[in-house]
Structure formats: structure tokens, C-alpha cells
Amino acid sequence: MQSRDNQTIDPSEQKLRIAADVVFWPVRERGQIAYRIEIPSLHKFFRVGYEEYVLISLLDGETTLPQACGLAAARLRDRAPTSQQAKTIVQWLLSNQIVHPSDSPTPVRSPETSRDAGSNWIGKLNPFWMKVPLTGNKGARNSNWIEPIADAFRFLFGPGAVVLGCLLICAAIFSLVLHWDQFTSSAASVASPNNWAWLIGTWLTLKIIHETGHAAAAQRHGASVSEAGVVFILFAPLAYVDVSNGWRLTSRWRRIGISLAGMYVEWIVAALSVILLTQSESPLVQHILHNLIVVAGVSTLLFNANVLMRFDGYFVLADILEMPNLYTEAINEQKRIARRHLFGLSEPTSQYIGWRLVVLRLYGFAAMFWKVTICFSLGIAAATMFAGAGIVFAVFGITLWLGRPIKLFVGFIGALFSRNAASCFRGCLASSALALAAWFVVFGVPMPTSVQVPAVVRFRPDSIVRSGAEGFVTAVHVRDSQRVSRGDLLIELQNPELRQRLLELQIDRMKTETQRRGAQQTGDASLAQILAQQADSLSDQIANVQHQVDSLRLVAIRDGLVHARNIQHLTGTMVHEGDPLLTIAEGCDKEVLAVVAQRQVNTVRQSLGKQVSIRTASFRRVQGTVDRVDPRGATQLDAPSLSATNGGPLAVRPVSNSEEAADAETTRLLEPHFNSRILLDASTASTLPAGMRLQTLIGYRSDTIAVRLQSLIARLWHQSHDAMLSGGE
Structure with missing residues (x-):
């Protein structure tokens, strides 16, 4: 029936x-x-x-x-x-x-005939969300294997264990604050695409621990695990457990405790990692611990605490608001609003009143926007990651995700047309207008915003004192922040081989001159000409080596202040020709070096000679003028402070064995960038310290929201792919 x-x-x-x-x-x-x-x-x-x-x-x-x-x-x-x-x-x-x-x-x-699109056989094929139950209460194979695992860890949620766990987390936070600079300087490399494989492995492991925590807390408080399994989000596996039976508990705080249990155990892991990090000296161990801290501490808050997805934060919010089916009630309220305002139908009011009704409506709008954003983001990601097949995946996934709502809407329209054609036409017209407006906003409306380019303040290149020859530093005659005058002695180098080379060349020239005069006296003109050419060549060599010998005594090339931290430590070290040793400059002798990505270079070149806005970390804005843009891109990074390994925004990779690199160069950019020089006026330059990271706002881009999202996902995917390839070399 x-x-x-x-x-x-x-x-x-x-x-x-x-x-x-x-x-x-x-x-x-x-x-x-x-x-x-x-x-x-x-x-x-x-x-x-x-x-x-x-x-x-x-x-x-x-x-x-x-x-x-x-x-x-x-x-x-x-x-x-x-x-x-x-x-x-x-x-x-x-x-x-x-x-x-x-x-x-x-x-x-039954669960097989419920409204959940993922519970029918077609929904299970959705590449965006494939749910594979591994346990269940009714006839599932090995239905209770999760129970002994959860029972083994239920002690973690006893009163004493929870108190100790909270104290451990507080101690870890205190230790992290004390070692914050050390942590941030080392943890910057965690965001590098070279580390994404480690991050994914760490994330999957922690999510298994996370779900075990939920199951153990449910066992501890008398609830049961209705279902456990694996859900594949765009083929990426993620463990899950269903502890909705916790709603049978009369204590709201116990239910909230079950919802927070997964994040709690991850914070315990993060706390232990912080404490071990302060004691470990192994680079490999520190790298693993940094990954654990970032994933278990930071990403857990951003991911699991998100109230717009049906994860931990959602259930905590539902308990606080005393709305067991918050998402369902919110969506139903959106349907009532749509039928009332779009179709002009008389709809019954919600069972909730007052502030709960306001929260319900706000949550419904936010959840709907989030779901649509995630749906199309996954579609773009699938099309980017899997090339041609990805387009098929994207269309298939979006169709399955939106298919049932569209089917229900069509059914509603058909039933309404037979009862009230006028309301049906009104609603269809209004709905179509809203859909077209939303589509136009996402895919058709350009979003003009400034092109942001990472940059750093540096002293002008002509203020840098470089070594003119290779040698050992024997004496440093200046200190940091000392004022010097043009011609003052700065550093002395020693290179006996270079002086010996100069002496040998001088002797060879004397011998050649003697032979040339002898050939002239004997009338051998051709031999005299050859020896004269050899003497000229030796003179050129002597002049070059003499210049290098003279460069063993570095003198100030201008008046100004010495800028060189720990310059006294140079004594006894080996320097090579061209190595920068110190800077002599006044406070106003600075410029901005912007590192421009390939996709931005045309926009930046259009701004040559124009003033651009520069934003500091404190959101202060200053002005500068784009002076030049390098004609060719390169993977060498002239501003190491901008690399991700140093806390900057640019993704880098290790220098491979097949690449030629300077001794101090250990990383290269993942893709070629163009250096751009931005000039500052004297008053502005005096207020910006050298080495400060900046954001330059150059020109405008007018891409649509869809294009920007696609380019972002494509860039992240290609960066991770290139990093994995370079990591295997």
C-alpha cells in the first residue's frame, strides 16, 4: 500500500x-x-x-x-x-x-529507505561522498568489532583521566607560548607542498584515533556505536563512527562530552607532541612532531569544530541549542520560507519561536551556502586533479548530489500546478530568477581586487659590500651600526695562493720582456711580436690578480652606517668572491623587492612607472613606484625570508643534486617567479626596517569567483604534485 x-x-x-x-x-x-x-x-x-x-x-x-x-x-x-x-x-x-x-x-x-541520498545504491556511487559502513547493528558482518577497541580506551574519559588530560593540555599550551618563536620558525615548513604527503598520512592516522575517541566516550557514558566505517571524500578515506544513540542520555553534558571526545584525544596527542618537541634534538622527530601539532591542534579546530558540517561542532551546537535535528529543522524552515515568499503559499510556522527561530533561520542560510560551496569546490577539484576523467567525475558527482533535491522540487511543482497554477507560475518565475542571479554572480560577475604580490624590504644593491676575492678573514675592523667614511678599512682577508700567483705572473712577464728584447736585438721580428703579445696578456692577468690582491683589504665604498649582524664571527671563516659581507647605508637607502608569479607578471608590467600601494604586517599602507620587472623568470629566490621554510608565503623545494646552486642556497621556488624593484621615497624608506615582509598591491584582477576558485585549486594541486616529484629525485 x-x-x-x-x-x-x-x-x-x-x-x-x-x-x-x-x-x-x-x-x-x-x-x-x-x-x-x-x-x-x-x-x-x-x-x-x-x-x-x-x-x-x-x-x-x-x-x-x-x-x-x-x-x-x-x-x-x-x-x-x-x-x-x-x-x-x-x-x-x-x-x-x-x-x-x-x-x-x-x-x-530503515536506513536503506531513509532520505539520506548516500544510503541508496545510486548515492553510494557519488565520488564526492562515498560511505562504506564496516559495522552495524543489524546483520552487518563483524558488527561489534569496534566495541572491544572502544572499551580498551574508555579509561581516558574517567574523571581522573580527564583532569590529568586537561592539565597536560594546559601545560603544553604554556610550553608552546614559552617556545613560540622556535615553534613558528620551524613549523613554517609544515605548509610546504613538499610536506603534504606527510600531512595526509598524519591526518588519516589522527582521524582514526579521533573516531576511536568518540566510540570510547560513548561506551564510557553508556551509549553505543550504531555504525562505524569509512567515508571517501573525493576518494580520500576518512574514518567515521555513528554515536547518535548518545541522544538517549539524559545528561546534556555527557552528550557534549561524547561530541568533544574526538577533538579531546587529538588535543592530548598534540599536547604530548609539544612536550616531546621541546626535548627532542632529532630533525626527523621534530618534523613528525610539528606535523602532529599542526594537524591535531589547529586543523582539528578548523575542520571538526565547523558547525556548518555534521561533525563534532555541529552536535555540540545542537545540544547547546536543544535542537536534536538542527540541520533538518533548519532546511525545513528554509523550505517553508521559500514556499511562503516565492510561491505565496500559506505555510505553518515552525515549532521553534523567539531567538531559537532566528538562530534556526540563520543557520539554515549558512548551511545551505556552505553545502553549495563545498559541492562546487569538490567538482572543480575533481576536474583539476583527474584531468579529462575529472570532468566526468565532477558532472556525475554534482548530478547525484543535486539530483534528489531537483526531483523533489519537480514533484512539488507538479503537485502544486494541479492545485494552484498561479502560485506555481509565480514560484517558478521567482526561483528561476534567483537561480540565474546566483549563477551570474558566481560565473559572470567580475570581482575587481588588487593583485597581491609578496615582497620584502632590502637595502639597495649598490650599498652591499662584497668580497672581491676568495680568502680567509683575518681581521674585522668595524662592528654593526658603526658609522664609517669612504675609504675606511673594513675587513682584511688572507690568500697566500693569490699573492704567489701574482708573483709568478710578474716573474713570467719579466722573462718574456727579456726574451722579447733579445729577439729584437737578433732581428727576429716575428718572434719579438709573439713575445710582445704574450707580455701584454701577462700584463692583463697581472692587473686582474692585482685587483684581487687589493680586494683582500675591503674598504668602505661610501659614507654610512654598517649593517651586519654578528660580523665579528666572520674572523677565521672562508669567503668566496662575490659573497655579500656587510652593507653600508643610511636608513633611507632601501627599496622593496617583490617576487611576482607568472600569472601576475603581465599585470605588474602594466604598472611600470606607476605608484602602487604597499601593506605591512600591521596593515599600515605606504606608497612606492614600480621601477623594473626582470625580463625572465627564475626559480632562485633572492629573498629567502619569503620562502615557506622561513615563514613566508612562497612554496619552495629542496635543491636537487642535478642543479647548480650557490653554497648557501638550499631551496628553489616550485615555479619560476619574476623579481620586481619598487622604489621608496626617503621618508618612507626610513620607517621600514630591512627584512620586513610586505604585501604589494599592484594593479587589479577581475576574474569571477568560479575562475578564482578553479585557479586556486589548480595551483595547490600542481604545487603538491611538483613537490612530490621533486621529493622523489
Whole structure:
């Protein structure tokens, strides 16, 4: 027998009956009695107040709604629901199949026939979200294997263990604050694409621990694990457990404790990692611990605490708001609003009133926006990651994800057309207009924003004193911040081999001159000419070596202040020709070096000779003028402070063995960049310290939201792919 459409049922005439599988139980909330409702086969929970429960309990299949209202009024007096409120409550009960007409059978339902698109066989093929249960309460193979694992760790959620765990987390936070500079300087490399394989492995391991924490907390507090398994998000595996049975617990704080258990155990792992990090000296161990801290500490907050997805934060919020089915109720409220305002239909109001209704509506809009954003982001990611096949995956996934809502909408339109054609046309026109507007905003409207280019303040190149020859530093005659004048002695180098080379060349020239004069005296003109050419060549060599010998004594090339930290430590070290040793400059002798990506270089070149805005880390804005842009890109990074390994924004990779690199160069950019020189006026340059990282705002880009999202995902994917390839060399 087919079930009747709830929209065709008249609650004032039809006798209703509570479904046989629905369970009610009382709870005390803020000193008042409320009732929880559960549909066990669907793992769905609801909450109603005492007054609503009294009305619902009177629906025994023999009583009409007006009769039930009269009986409720006799029992509750002025607290009884009004006839309009009673009608709204009954419509809500029918929509959730908590009650059914007395002349219809009890609804037949199971997880396989629920509304969840992922529970039917077509939904299970969605590449964006493939759920594979590994346990279950009804007939699943090895259905209880998770229970002994959870039972083994339930001690972690005893009162004493929780107190110790919280103290450990507090101690780790305190230690992290004390060693913050050390942590941030070393942890910057965690974001490098070279480390993404490590991050993924760490993340998957921690998520298994996370879900085990939920199961263990549920066991500890008397709840059970309804289901456990693996969900594949764009083929990336992620463990999950269903502990929705925790809603049977009467203590709200125990339910919140179960929801927070996964994040709690990850914070314990992060806390232990912080403490071990302060004691470890092994680079490999420190690298692993940094990954654990970032993933278990930071990403857990960003991912699991997100209330817009049905993860830990969502269930905590639902418990705090006392709305067991927050997402479902929010979406239903959005449907009521759409039917009321787009189609002009008279819709029953929500069971929630006051501030809860405001929160419900705000949450519904935010959750809907988030879901659509994630859906299309995954589609773009699939099309980017899997090339041509990815487009098929993207279309297939989006179709499956949106297919059922579209099917329901079409069914609603068909039913409405037969009853009220005018409302149907009005709603279709308004819905189409909204859909076209949203599509135009995402795919058609350009978003003009400044092109942001990472940059750093540096002293002008002509103020840098470089070694003119190779040698050992024997004496340093200046110190940092000392004022010097042009010609003052700065550093002395020693290179006996270079002086010996000069002496040998001088002797060779003397011999050649003697031979040339002898050839002239004997009248051998051709030999004299050859020897004269050799003498000239030796003179050139002597001049070059003499210049290098003279360069062993470095003198100031201008007046100014010496800028060189720890310059005294140079004594006894080996320097090579061309190595920068110190800088002599005034405070105004600075410029900005911007490192421009290939996709930005054309925009930056259009700004040559123009003023651009420069933003500091404190959001102060100054002005500069684009002076030049290198004609060719390179992977060498002239500003190491901008690399991800030093806390900067640019992704880098290690220098491979096949590449020629300077002794101090250990990393290269993942893709070629172009250096751009930006000039500053004297007053601005004096206020910016050398080495400060900046953001330069050069020109404008007018891409759409969709294009920007696609380029971002493509860039991240190609960076990680290139980093993995370079890491294997």
C-alpha cells in the first residue's frame, strides 16, 4: 500500500496515530520537563516540550485533532496549544513520519529507505561522498568489532583521566607560548607542498584515533556505536563512527562530552607532541612532531569544530541549542520560507519561536551556502586533479548530489500546478530568477581586487659590500651600526695562493720582456711580436690578480652606517668572491623587492612607472613606484625570508643534486617567479626596517569567483604534485 501525501491530509478531520516504532522519554531541561522522541531505525531524534507531548500523546487513532485540543486544554488550561499551534505541530509530526493516519499502516522505514541520498545504491556511487559502513547493528558482518577497541580506551574519559588530560593540555599550551618563536620558525615548513604527503598520512592516522575517541566516550557514558566505517571524500578515506544513540542520555553534558571526545584525544596527542618537541634534538622527530601539532591542534579546530558540517561542532551546537535535528529543522524552515515568499503559499510556522527561530533561520542560510560551496569546490577539484576523467567525475558527482533535491522540487511543482497554477507560475518565475542571479554572480560577475604580490624590504644593491676575492678573514675592523667614511678599512682577508700567483705572473712577464728584447736585438721580428703579445696578456692577468690582491683589504665604498649582524664571527671563516659581507647605508637607502608569479607578471608590467600601494604586517599602507620587472623568470629566490621554510608565503623545494646552486642556497621556488624593484621615497624608506615582509598591491584582477576558485585549486594541486616529484629525485 502506498503512503498518502502529507499535504493532502486534513488534520482537523483525519484521526492520527503515533507510529508503533517511535519512542518517547522524559528529560529535565533548565528545571522543566521536556520529551525526546526517537525513530530507532533511522537514528533520528527530536525534542518537544511538555505541552506538545501532552497533545501528541492524545493522538491514539480514535481522537481527532479538535478533540485532542479540547482534552489538552482541560489538562493544561491556559498552557495548552492553540488550534493553530496544534495544526502546526501535527504537520510537523506528519512530515517527520512520527504520526500517520489511523487508516494507513505504520510507515515502513530503515536506513536503506531513509532520505539520506548516500544510503541508496545510486548515492553510494557519488565520488564526492562515498560511505562504506564496516559495522552495524543489524546483520552487518563483524558488527561489534569496534566495541572491544572502544572499551580498551574508555579509561581516558574517567574523571581522573580527564583532569590529568586537561592539565597536560594546559601545560603544553604554556610550553608552546614559552617556545613560540622556535615553534613558528620551524613549523613554517609544515605548509610546504613538499610536506603534504606527510600531512595526509598524519591526518588519516589522527582521524582514526579521533573516531576511536568518540566510540570510547560513548561506551564510557553508556551509549553505543550504531555504525562505524569509512567515508571517501573525493576518494580520500576518512574514518567515521555513528554515536547518535548518545541522544538517549539524559545528561546534556555527557552528550557534549561524547561530541568533544574526538577533538579531546587529538588535543592530548598534540599536547604530548609539544612536550616531546621541546626535548627532542632529532630533525626527523621534530618534523613528525610539528606535523602532529599542526594537524591535531589547529586543523582539528578548523575542520571538526565547523558547525556548518555534521561533525563534532555541529552536535555540540545542537545540544547547546536543544535542537536534536538542527540541520533538518533548519532546511525545513528554509523550505517553508521559500514556499511562503516565492510561491505565496500559506505555510505553518515552525515549532521553534523567539531567538531559537532566528538562530534556526540563520543557520539554515549558512548551511545551505556552505553545502553549495563545498559541492562546487569538490567538482572543480575533481576536474583539476583527474584531468579529462575529472570532468566526468565532477558532472556525475554534482548530478547525484543535486539530483534528489531537483526531483523533489519537480514533484512539488507538479503537485502544486494541479492545485494552484498561479502560485506555481509565480514560484517558478521567482526561483528561476534567483537561480540565474546566483549563477551570474558566481560565473559572470567580475570581482575587481588588487593583485597581491609578496615582497620584502632590502637595502639597495649598490650599498652591499662584497668580497672581491676568495680568502680567509683575518681581521674585522668595524662592528654593526658603526658609522664609517669612504675609504675606511673594513675587513682584511688572507690568500697566500693569490699573492704567489701574482708573483709568478710578474716573474713570467719579466722573462718574456727579456726574451722579447733579445729577439729584437737578433732581428727576429716575428718572434719579438709573439713575445710582445704574450707580455701584454701577462700584463692583463697581472692587473686582474692585482685587483684581487687589493680586494683582500675591503674598504668602505661610501659614507654610512654598517649593517651586519654578528660580523665579528666572520674572523677565521672562508669567503668566496662575490659573497655579500656587510652593507653600508643610511636608513633611507632601501627599496622593496617583490617576487611576482607568472600569472601576475603581465599585470605588474602594466604598472611600470606607476605608484602602487604597499601593506605591512600591521596593515599600515605606504606608497612606492614600480621601477623594473626582470625580463625572465627564475626559480632562485633572492629573498629567502619569503620562502615557506622561513615563514613566508612562497612554496619552495629542496635543491636537487642535478642543479647548480650557490653554497648557501638550499631551496628553489616550485615555479619560476619574476623579481620586481619598487622604489621608496626617503621618508618612507626610513620607517621600514630591512627584512620586513610586505604585501604589494599592484594593479587589479577581475576574474569571477568560479575562475578564482578553479585557479586556486589548480595551483595547490600542481604545487603538491611538483613537490612530490621533486621529493622523489
